Amino acid sequence: MPLEYALQHMGRFPDPGPWKLPxxxxxxxxxxxxxxxxxxxRVRRSKRRPYVFNIMTAGESGLGKTTFMNTLFNAPLKENKPQRNLSATQTVGINPTTYELNEDGVTLxxxxxxxxxxGDQLNRETNFQPIIDYIDTQYEAxxxxxxxxxMRRNIKDNRVHALIYxxxxxxxxxxxxxxxxxxxxLCTKxxxxxxxxxxxxxxxEEATAFKKAILRDFERYDIRIYPTAHAEDREQLVELERHMPFAVVASDDFVDVGxxxxRGRTYRWGVVEVENEAHSDFVHLxxxxxxxxxxxxxxxxxxxxxxxFRSSRIRTKGRPESFLACDEFYESRIDNAKKTLxxxxxxKExxxxxxFVAKVREKEASLREREEALALRRQQMMEELEKLRRQNEVEEQGYQEA
Structure with missing residues (x-):
């Protein structure tokens, strides 16, 4: 190591440094x-290995979470279970179930x-901890x-990628x-x-007013939701964000419309179509x-x-702050480099x-000058023609008098 260090600093084998290439x-x-x-x-190779996506649902009972998941993925993922006795419910359960979906050679x-x-217990203070523990456990694993x-490429990813609340x-x-x-x-996890x-x-009207009230609460209580708080590609999300929070209707049944x-629900007053933008935000979600x-x-x-999570765990394990500072410094340098670029x-744009604007204006000015010059030349020619016409008239009148 000392010899390598000496040779590098003597210039024989200059060190390009970390994350740098000649x-x-x-x-x-x-x-x-x-x-x-x-x-x-790369696309052909990526299609050989299945993609992994883990999605969690949370919310009070009776809001149609199971039906929603069946509708979202166009597959009978779960059967509707009979209503449980809420008074007998003591803790929040965590039930992960894995499915394999195939479409055009891509496996998910x-x-x-x-x-x-x-949300089923009278005392709801302990409702959050099982969900938080599950998410942290997957991060820890x-x-x-x-x-x-x-080999790191064989790591099984059980982390929760999205939580539908x-x-x-x-x-x-x-x-x-x-x-x-x-x-x-949960919004920070x-x-x-x-x-x-x-x-x-x-x-x-009620749905529109309710959405505005929810968005005000998000801002008031600093609740960071996806994609507003995290997604990088903002251009494609402007239209989708107009419908947030998404007001959805789900159904396992098919109804006849025209x-x-x-997919829809039939009522005495009509039919609610799941994938009709006028009835539900489901298609946008x-x-x-x-x-x-x-x-x-x-x-x-x-x-x-x-x-x-990883940085917090590293700090609790006693890793020197200098190492973390180097990581953060490198990330800040990369961010600054991206921003500078x-x-x-x-x-340059x-x-x-x-x-371009200057050249267009210059060209317009040149064309305007030429147009003015042509107009002036035309006026001069018209004056000369009028002068010749009058001269001809005078000469013609003199001939007639003679």
Whole structure:
């Protein structure tokens, strides 16, 4: 080690430093090599291994959580169980069940974590702890697997990637104390997506007012919900965030609407369609969870929530603060570098825009000058023509008099 250090500092073998690579040189290919197929190879390879997604549901009984999960994934994940005796419920249960879903060659190992008994007791102070313990236990198991001698690529990911929290459709006064306390405790540990269950019990006006009251409570009590607080790709989420918190209707049954079978519920006054935007926000919620942000939910869990748990565990284990400071310093340098690059790109874009505007204005001014010159030339020619016409008239009149 001393010899290596000495050689590096003598300049014979300069150390590029951590996370740095020597400067690359651009080489022009004489003919096609096949590098452009690398993304295709990666996609093909990624499809061989199943993806993993773990989703937890929480909320008071009777809000249709089981039916909602069946509707969300278009599969009979769970059967509706008979109503339990709430007076006999003593603790909150944690029931994870894993399913394998296949679509176009892509396999998803979906784990649905139910929390029966939440909010059913008169004393609800102990409702939160089993859920918090389960989430922390999965983080701890992942941390221990990272420290083990096994290959890290074989780590089984049981961490909770999303928590769907069901809010009762009261339609008044915003969140209840149980909702506020739960969301405050869990929003820093997991990606929380709030949902208003059984929204067909509310009118459109009631649902709109209830959403505004809930959003005010989120801001007042500093409740960080997904995707507003964590997602990076903001452009695609502006439209989805307009519908938050999502007021949803779920159903396992299909009804006939205009000769077409759709998921819905039939009432005496009409039919509520699950996937009709005018009746429910269900399609927007499915768009967020599955079609646009499923991978982002997994990455956010690892980069933000698990990283916070890991750093807290490292500190409690007595790791020197200097090591953590180095990690934080490196992350801050990377963030600053990203911000600097974004600012530089924005500055160059603004300069190019200003240059383009200047050239357009210059061209417009040049065209305007040419137009004015042509107009002046035309006026001069018209005056000369008028002068010649008058001269011809005078000469013609002189001939006639002669």
């Amino acid at each position: 400067r690359s040189q651009t080489v022009r290919l004489s003919e096609a090599l096949g590098i452009s197929d690398l993304p295709v190879q 190992h979906l784990t649905v974590i139910d929390t029966p008994g939440f 992942y941390l221990q697997a990272e420290r083990s001698q096994e 069901f809010i009762p459709p009261t339609g008044i006064n915003g969140l209840k104390e149980l909702d506020i306390e739960f969301l405050q405790r 997991v990606n929380v997506i709030p949902v208003i269950g059984k929204a067909d019990t509310l009118t459109l 000769g077409k079978k759709v 499915r768009e967020l969870i599955i079609r646009t942000n499923l991978q982002d939910l997994i990455e956010t869990t690892h980069i933000i929530h698990y990283a916070q 974004q600012d530089e790109m924005q500055r 603004d300069e190019m825009r200003q240059m």
